[in-house]
Amino acid sequence: PFWGLDAGIVEQANGRRSYAVRPVTPQNLTEQxxxxxxxxxxxxxxxxxxxxxxxxFKPEA
Structure with a gap:
């Protein structure tokens, strides 16, 4: 496995992931x-x- 991670751990992490499009927040950038x-x-x-x-990107109001 890449980075030495067990496949089950990667599957679990990907299962918790969201692919929804949302505005980027300061908290998101802190995490990144x-x-x-x-x-x-x-x-x-x-x-x-x-x-x-x-x-x-800042959409017009």
Whole structure:
């Protein structure tokens, strides 16, 4: 298994995942930053990523 994860764990995580389209919140970006930091620490990313350094879509009211 990739990253040494048991297939059952991956299936369980994917079963809890939602693919619904929703607005991005600051909490979402905080969670993404934690993941990016962990990937960088494990050398899965070549450089640090800033999750707040993105252009967010803001629909007109």
């Amino acid at each position: 930053q934690k993941i990016a930091d962990a990937f960088f620490a494990e050398k899965l990313l070549p450089r640090r990523i800033d999750a707040l350094d993105v252009a967010l």
